[in-house]
Amino acid sequence: MSPALKRTALVTGAASGVGALAARRLAAAAWDVVAVDVDADGLAATTLRSPNSHVRACDPGDAEAIQGVLADVGPVHRVVHAASLAPAARALDQPVEEVEAVLRTTFVGAVHLVQGTLPGMLERGSGEIVLFSSLAAFAPEPRGSAFAAAAAAVGAYAAALAAEYAGQGVRFRCACPPFGGDADDHRLILDAVDRSLARPEGDLHVFPGRTPGGRWRLPGTSAPR
Amino acid sequence: MIQGERVELPVRIRDAAVASAMYAVPAATAQAVIAYSGLDVAEPLPGRAICSLAFIRYADGDLGPYHEFAVAFLVRPPGTAPPAGALGRLRGMAGAxxxxxxxxxxxxxxxxxxxTIWGFPKELADMPMDLSGRTKRCAVRFGGRTAIELHVRSGAPVPGGAGAPxxxxxxxxxxxTRRTPWTLTPSGVRMRAGGAKLVLGDHPVAEELRSLGLDRARALSCSTVRHLEMTFEAAEEVPR
Incomplete structure (x- = not known):
């Protein structure tokens, strides 16, 4: 690929699960991939024998660390924020520090990435920001209140961004996979994100589209495809 | 050792996705195309050989993440006689x-x-690929010029256990000439009759496919695989 066509994707949560698969697929498609996660060993496994992947072991909730990453990598054309924390605890048993940590990585991490990359995207008039929320934002799992709240915050933030910066060439997507999904769930949600990004006016919310008949249809959104 | 890294055999692919199309082509022309290998095309029907075009996204495997496009022909195992009769021809396909x-x-x-490891005829190309939609697409480009573009429409789900392991x-x-034992474990398989669209550009391989009539042929069948695991053992040389 010629340098002019070089595209950079920044993927968080890239050490495992859906973030790792997103990073690998983008690397296969010859994107320059910046893989971010706190788990350095997991990042090494994700980027094995992938010369166009670069690893940065840090937490997206850490403002300074993310600023450092963005200062190094230059223009980012796609952000995939799949990092999240979901420690299981009943609401009254969960220390507030743990709730704050969940919000910091999952939601504040999204804010850091957007504030760091969106201005450049708006300037270029193009870009893609994919923020991972969860079906748990709409139907919380037992012992998952903090994660459900953080996922809902990501969803609301994505909706606000899409409204505030509409029509300026940047596509926003809020991916809502099932909570605790398996490898096939990861493949399905990423396929759904790709299909959605291929349609300029695609919906903000992206659902996995596994069940026919719109089981996960939400008020104000179209049925999963 | 490849680029300073030790590659253990068998090589394992833990997650790939594939779309492919099969065509019936004139056996004599196909035989001429692969004559350099010393192998013989299989003929499931008299005078017809099978050409398969496939594109693959390797997401997780020992060779790293990448895209690939394959042009393949079904061949008889070396040293075996052509099967006789219609039933023999069909039976012969099992060992192809x-x-x-x-x-x-x-x-x-x-x-x-x-x-290096298997003698596969790989070369470097730009390969945009979309496997997310109902129609899967891949192009093979050299310096911005398209050599081949294949569109494959997905069909009806095939129950698990089908396919050649x-x-x-x-x-x-x-x-x-080398032989490489290869195992495949697919899931999420879909198949249909026809359903492929092939665009041939300006490239020697595209010319060969044109000589096989593929620029206007209808595919016998198309298949897509959402998740494929594979292993590739060491290659052994086939005596000529």
């Missing part, structure tokens, strides 16, 4: 191997592995 005629990839590590892949690089 896949001769890999052309195998462009878009990453250098797998390029070197493929050529063990195949021999054949290759011929620099005059050496």
């Amino acid at each position: 191997g896949a001769f890999i005629h052309w195998l462009p990839v878009n990453q250098e590590f797998t390029l070197e592995c493929g050529r 063990k195949v021999d892949a054949y290759s011929c690089l620099d005059g050496v």
Whole structure:
């Protein structure tokens, strides 16, 4: 690929699960991939024998660390924020520090990435920001209140961004996979994100589209495809 | 050792996705195309050989993440006589191997592995690919010029357990023909009759496919695989 066509994707949560698969697929498609996660060993496994992947072991909730990453990598054309924390605890048993940590990585991490990359995207008039929320934002799992709240915050933030910066060439997507999904769930949600990004006016919310008949249809959104 | 890294055999692919189309082509022309290998095309019907075009996204595997396009022909195992009769021809398909005629990839590590370990005819290309929609698409481009573009429409789900778990892949690089034992474990398979669209550009392999009539042929069948695991064992040389 010629340098002019070089595209950079920044993927968080890239050490495992859906973030790792997103990073690998983008690397296969010859994107320059910046893989971010706190788990350095997991990042090494994700980027094995992938010369166009670069690893940065840090937490997206850490403002300074993310600023450092963005200062190094230059223009980012796609952000995939799949990092999240979901420690299981009943609401009254969960220390507030743990709730704050969940919000910091999952939601504040999204804010850091957007504030760091969106201005450049708006300037270029193009870009893609994919923020991972969860079906748990709409139907919380037992012992998952903090994660459900953080996922809902990501969803609301994505909706606000899409409204505030509409029509300026940047596509926003809020991916809502099932909570605790398996490898096939990861493949399905990423396929759904790709299909959605291929349609300029695609919906903000992206659902996995596994069940026919719109089981996960939400008020104000179209049925999963 | 490839690019300073030790590659253990068998090489394992833990997650790939595939779309492919099969065509019936004139056996004599196909035989001429692969004559350099010393192998013989299989003829499931008198005078007809099978050409298979496929594109693959390797997400998780020992060779790293990359895209690949394959042009392959079904061949008789070396040293076996052509089967006799209609039933024999069909039975012969069970033992048929896949001769890999052309195998462009878009990453250098797998390029070197493929050529060095198995003698696969890999070369470097730009390969935009979309496997997310109902129609899967891939183009093979060199310096911005499209050599081949294939569109594959997905069909109806095929129950698990279908497909060939063990195949021999054949290759011929620099005059050496090799056989590579290859296992495939697919899931999320869909198939249909027809359903492929092929665009041939300006490239020697595209010319060969044109000579086989593929620029206007209807595919016998198309298949898509959402998740494929594979292993590739060491290659052994096939005596000429």
